[in-house]
Amino acid sequence: MNDASHGSACPPDGLPAAHRDTATLLTHRYYGSSALLRRRGTARTTPESIRRAGGECFDRLPRIVLEIEPVAAIPCWRGRARKWVHETVPTAYRSRYDSHVRPAMPGNPVSLKSVMAVAEARASFADHRTGRNCRPTNDRLAEITGLSIRTVQRASTALRLLGVATEVMRGRQRSRDERFASWRVGDRGRGWASVWALHDCRFRSLSPHPEGSSFNLFNSCKKSLTTTNRRKSAGRSAASRRPRPDNRALLLANRWIADPQTPAWARRYRTGGPWAAVLTTVAQHGWTPRDLNQLLTDWVGTGHWIPESPYKPIGLLGKIIASHGNPAERPAAxxxxxxxxxxxxxxxxxxxxxxxxxxxxxxxxxxxxxxxxxxxxxxxxxxxxxxxxxxxxxxxxxxxx
Known part of the structure; x- marks a missing residue:
């Protein structure tokens, strides 16, 4: 087949005049389903596995699938899955991450390694000739890639913002009739996964520069970041930076959390960072985890009460240390x-x-x-x-x- 688009958004040249208006309608960008325009489909049973054209492996399909409504101009990739994963996705990430993804996802960065891992997992579920009909669940992608579900969601959003993937139909819960129909064929799923189309980048540039050229396609914000002349106070609206914890206090906190004699409520925070500010003074006088546990024992022995799960454990420990008085006197000395x-x-x-x-x-x-x-x-x-x-x-x- 000469046309590699397979009926995508690129109409063939030389159409008759009667069909030029239709071709103009098909050239518009297709953004897939949205919160305002939710697309639905028809659930149909399908064999558990369908052999590919090569015959060496099987496509992974559920027992019952949701066929989406016919939508015109769904894009596709112009090659194979390997080319899309190792060429299209990295190029789009390096050239458009700062301009398209970072402003839309503030405070939710995602690395190129995670994006490529999710892209490779999605490509294994898509049609190998067109890149369409990709419908794995986030749990399945997380299991394949070894990433968390939230990272998979961020990577999928990044693929959509980079213009290399389109969410054709949003996922939703199955209706009552659909659940009964799926249970009759042995499918226990309670929802429909989103249907994606993997395609070439829809943001086309007039003169793209090849990889390895003298033009820097990816400008990291770290190159222009400097804190040498930063003011101590940036005003009322700016948040103050936390001082770096003392190394001895941080070491004491980590050892205290790992000590088997330490109470269970002290392990609410898995790292010693939150406790370091409270233990800075006692750590400078050479306190050990045994001193802290003995201090708690002496506190209870003097008639005080410590709940099993204190509301503010750090404040409670600070109060007990303050009541001890002289930090030079170690309780377990x-x-x-x-x-x-x-x-x-x-x-x-x-x-x-x-x-x-x-x-x-x-x-x-x-x-x-x-x-x-x-x-x-x-x-x-x-x-x-x-x-x-x-x-x-x-x-x-x-x-x-």
Missing amino acids: LDEAREQAELLAVRQRIDAQIQNRETQRRAREAGRAALQGPGHQAARAILDEIARRRKGRGSGAGATP
């Missing part, structure tokens, strides 16, 4: 000193036992060596001679009649 003294006494007792055992071993070796001396040998010879005489005397008395 006496216990640690007592344990060190007990450990030292145990080690001294073990050393004394080892020395006593060594002394006894040396005495046994000296006694064994003395048994082989000349005095012991002479005494053994005399005893052997006495035994021999007694034996000979006893044998002679027995032989007399």
Whole structure:
């Protein structure tokens, strides 16, 4: 087929005069479904799998699909999925992200890596010749790409804003009749996924520069960002920046959260950053997680009460530390000193036992060596001679009649 558009928004040349008005209507940009114009379709059953033209793999289709209403001028890609993923999408991202996506999604950035991962996953569900009829769910895309559902949603929005994808029909919940019809064919889905069309970029430039040229297609805002001459106060409307937490306080907070003796309410914040401001003073005096836990124990022992889930745990800890008074007095210092003294006494007792055992071993070796001396040998010879005489005397008395 010579025309790679497959009936897209690009009408063929040389149409008769009678059909030029129709062709003019078909050349307008198609933006798909919207909140004001919601497109619907007809649910029809389909085989569980349909073999592609090549015959080596299968398209993933549900048991029942929603056929959308016929819409004119749905765009498509002019090539294959690989070209669209690795050429069209990165080029559109580098050239139009700052101008088309960033202003429309303030505070919700998405990286090129995430956009390409979602684009590759969507391309695997689309028609391979046209790029249309792409209808995976966000959960399915998140499972394939390993990203969160919110990241998948941001990447899909970025594809639409970059002009390389069009949401033909918005997703919606199934009606009561549609749910009964889908359950009869074994489909337990409760909604219809959005139908997308993946196509070439609809923002065409007159003289695009190729990749690797001397023209910078992507201007990062970080190149012009500087804070060397920033004012300390930007006025009432500007938010003040948080000071960087002390490294020792941050280390103490992280160790305290990871300590098994720490109460469960202290793990409400998974990082030690929120606790660092409260623990800055005590961290400078060398406090440990044991000191904090002992401080909580002493607080309860003095008649106070700590709920299982405090309303403001950071404020509660700050109040307890303030009531302690002198941060130079560590709560667990006496216990640690007592344990060190007990450990030292145990080690001294073990050393004394080892020395006593060594002394006894040396005495046994000296006694064994003395048994082989000349005095012991002479005494053994005399005893052997006495035994021999007694034996000979006893044998002679027995032989007399």
